[in-house]
Amino acid sequence: MKSLAALRFLIPLGAFLVLSGFLFKGLWLDPHQVPSPLIDKPAPAFRLTQVADPDKTLSRDQLLGRVWLLNVWASWCVSCKEEHPVLVEFAKTGVVPIYGLDYKDTRDEALKWLDRLGNPYTASLFDPDGRVGIDYGVYGVPETYVIDKSGTIRYKQIGAITPEILREKIVPLIRKLDA
Amino acid sequence: MHKRLIVWTLVLLVSPWAAAREAIPVGPDPVIERRMMVLAQELRCLVCQNQTLADSQAELAADLRQEIRELMQKGQSDEEIKRYLVARYGDFVLYRPPLKPTTWLLWFGPAVLLLVGLAALYTVLIRRRRLAAADPLTPDQEQRALALLSEDESQLS
Numbered sequence: 001m002k003s004l005a006a007l008r009f010l011i012p013l014g015a016f017l018v019l020s021g022f023l024f025k026g027l028w029l030d031p032h033q034v035p036s037p038l039i040d041k042p043a044p045a046f047r048l049t050q051v052a053d054p055d056k057t058l059s060r061d062q063l064l065g066r067v068w069l070l071n072v073w074a075s076w077c078v079s080c081k082e083e084h085p086v087l088v089e090f091a092k093t094g095v096v097p098i099y100g101l102d103y104k105d106t107r108d109e110a111l112k113w114l115d116r117l118g119n120p121y122t123a124s125l126f127d128p129d130g131r132v133g134i135d136y137g138v139y140g141v142p143e144t145y146v147i148d149k150s151g152t153i154r155y156k157q158i159g160a161i162t163p164e165i166l167r168e169k170i171v172p173l174i175r176k177l178d179a
Numbered sequence: 180m181h182k183r184l185i186v187w188t189l190v191l192l193v194s195p196w197a198a199a200r201e202a203i204p205v206g207p208d209p210v211i212e213r214r215m216m217v218l219a220q221e222l223r224c225l226v227c228q229n230q231t232l233a234d235s236q237a238e239l240a241a242d243l244r245q246e247i248r249e250l251m252q253k254g255q256s257d258e259e260i261k262r263y264l265v266a267r268y269g270d271f272v273l274y275r276p277p278l279k280p281t282t283w284l285l286w287f288g289p290a291v292l293l294l295v296g297l298a299a300l301y302t303v304l305i306r307r308r309r310l311a312a313a314d315p316l317t318p319d320q321e322q323r324a325l326a327l328l329s330e331d332e333s334q335l336s
Contacts, residue, residue, distance in 0.1 A: 031228060032228070034225060034268070034269055034271045035269060036268075036269065037265065037266060037267070037268070037269040037270075038266075038267070104238070129242075130239075130242050134242065134243065134246060134267060135267065136267070137267040137268045137269075139225035139226055139239055139268065140225075140226065
């Protein structure tokens, strides 16, 4: 009988602890970080014109055989401005070619933006209607994909890249994929 | 005086239309449009997360509605379109998550909790009835209880 009385207090206490555990974990989860189902799947194919030259196209298959970054950006995107200097610096290290996907933008604005803030991209693809963006599951610019030699998506960064993310996640991953 | 009042009332009544925005673009085919809106109500807009694709004013939602229209025009079924979106955005786009081992807790958790609650309630009630049976009132207490109850009733009436 005595143990039953103790149980009466232990059960609510246990339930409370479990619930607090979940809620505590929830404090550090961002609902806007939706895991992409495309991780470890082939990067969707595309053939788009380049921002700098409407006569030149680039397709996914031309980029097979090397590790590359696909960075989704737009001149109207505020966080991209924050991210941009990080990319410009990173491009100088030459660790990996960065390709841009200029999402729902106009060529004029995009070129002005690159002129003013610097151009870290080997080339930028022009996706004015956001079709390729939909194929890549883009829902919040900026987003960045790490794509390996076989054209498989290995990592997706939602939101701006910071020097910490580069150092701790992206660069180690590229080294591993390059090896 | 009266005239002015009427004019001002009319101006106030009409002014909301002046501020009205352009309607959301709709497709030319009303059948597809209806089908699209029904389907879009089951899908989550990833930008504003607690709105459906049908409700959302976000640009991505408008693009996806257009994408759904085009897929429907190509003759794809609702299931195929859902699969198309899940392949890109994950199960999170579905307001009704699919039933699979990782979502068992989500689907059955509430029912399990309800059963646990009912079981707890049942045992508590049974125990209480047993306690009451084990400790009946003395004739004295019963008299008092009856007196109190009848007093209460007379006051009420």
